[in-house]
Amino acid sequence: xxxxxxxxxxxxxxxxxxxxxxxxxxxxxxxxxxxxxxxxxxxxxxxxxxxxxxxxxxxxxxxxxxxxxxxxxxxxxxxxxxxxxxxxxxxxxxxxxxxxxxxxxxxxxxxxxxxxxxxxxxxxxxxxxxxxxxxxxxxxxxxxxxxxxxxxxxxxxxxxxxxxxxxxxxxxxxxxxxxxxxxxxxxxxxxxxxxxxxxxxxxxxxxxxxxxxxxxxxxxxxxxxxxxxxxxxxxxxxx
Numbered sequence: 001x002x003x004x005x006x007x008x009x010x011x012x013x014x015x016x017x018x019x020x021x022x023x024x025x026x027x028x029x030x031x032x033x034x035x036x037x038x039x040x041x042x043x044x045x046x047x048x049x050x051x052x053x054x055x056x057x058x059x060x061x062x063x064x065x066x067x068x069x070x071x072x073x074x075x076x077x078x079x080x081x082x083x084x085x086x087x088x089x090x091x092x093x094x095x096x097x098x099x100x101x102x103x104x105x106x107x108x109x110x111x112x113x114x115x116x117x118x119x120x121x122x123x124x125x126x127x128x129x130x131x132x133x134x135x136x137x138x139x140x141x142x143x144x145x146x147x148x149x150x151x152x153x154x155x156x157x158x159x160x161x162x163x164x165x166x167x168x169x170x171x172x173x174x175x176x177x178x179x180x181x182x183x184x185x186x187x188x189x190x191x192x193x194x195x196x197x198x199x200x201x202x203x204x205x206x207x208x209x210x211x212x213x214x215x216x217x218x219x220x221x222x223x224x225x226x227x228x229x230x231x232x233x234x235x236x237x238x239x
Contacts, residue, residue, distance in 0.1 A: 066107050067130040070099045075118060076135055078103070081110035099135075113214060119143050121212050124221055131216055138210025146210065149203025157196025163189025 070078050076099040084090045093112065097103045105111075107128045114120040118137035167186025214222040 075115035136213040146206035153200025160192025
């Protein structure tokens with residue numbers, strides 16, 4: 001009677017083991033899946049070592065360049081001297097921009113200001129950085145005519161002075177009959193002398209009024225301080 005009970009118990013255990021086998025395999029695959037998923041997942045890029053606050057801001061002006069703001073007469077031009085060709089030593093002035101303008105140019109020597117009917121300034125250098133140029137150039141026509149006024153006025157004044165001296169000298173040494181004529185010559189001489197002086201002074205004023213005035217960042221490189229129109233700049237005399 002006991003043997004049949006043992007056989008039944010063994011059979012029950014085997015049946016239970018066979019029934020639980022698929023469940024154990026499923027548990028085993030679930031436990032192994034995290035490791036497998038980790039090995040096949042794409043690698044996450046490492047965070048940047050540089051924080052957002054340390055990102056370098058690119059400058060608005062390229063390295064070795066100048067940001068220029070030109071203000072003044074609308075005829076005013078910023079020009080730069082350049083070679084006519086690579087195999088030539090001859091130079092010419094190329095227009096960079098016309099006032100008012102904002103432009104970025106290379107840092108170099110050989111810049112000047114010019115314009116239609118205006119007197120060109122002397123050449124100057126633009127250093128790296130940001131600069132504001134204010135300029136007031138004189139009239140080319142007036143400047144070319146003024147010296148003739150000065151020369152003509154001085155010559156006229158000299159002639160009038162001679163006439164006045166001669167009339168005065170003759171009147172003091174002549175007879176009564178000729179005194180009236182000598183006095184007239186003297187008076188005319190004084191008038192001519194005065195007119196000559198006025199013309200010479202007018203020419204000098206025109207020269208002074210048509211001197212070039214150029215300021216870079218509020219610092220004058222060519223001004224009208226001289227009554228003759230000449231101005232001493234870091235690059236020499238400017239007329």
